[in-house]
Amino acid sequence: MLAEIIKNRRAIYPDAYSNEPVLKTEIEQILEAANWAPTHKRTEPWRFKVFHTETSRTALSSFLGEAYVKSVENPSDFKQKKMGQKALQSGCVIAICMQRDPDEKIPEWEEVAAVAMAVQNMWLTAHDLKIGAYWSSPALLKYLGDHVSLAEGERCLGFLYMGKFHGELPEGTRKSSINEKTVWL
Incomplete structure (x- = not known):
């Protein structure tokens, strides 16, 4: 049931992933779910760069480590390694990008919201x-265009790290009930 999938979805971090590969057919199914997100004026602003092969994830890992070193005054070896490690622990990394409507017919926040809804579809399907x-949305996102080609007006909003997971999911919690966040008029 969809309500149960929504309620049980959790962020699962790369250090918890198994070595079991994420299949290309599974990634295609996840991406297809993204494509059915709501979008104002049908701009469909979501764009994705898929790092699925070990070679592409290793290259992304190296790039992120190098970008970290270039972006800070006093880089640490530990942090540099950590920046790249997530890509190596994952079965797939997807760069979540947004292609801004060149005519700017609708506000940018609506395009960002549409991309976020596409990611929610992806996350629920992955679950x-x-x-x-x-x-993840590290500060290094602004450098992604140095590693992969981005179209004019396209920018990266984050990385969706994915991997097979066989552990127990933690119990879900919320700080307050929906009743505390709702005003009925």
């Missing part, structure tokens, strides 16, 4: 496929 996922 249903027993694939752990985690959306």
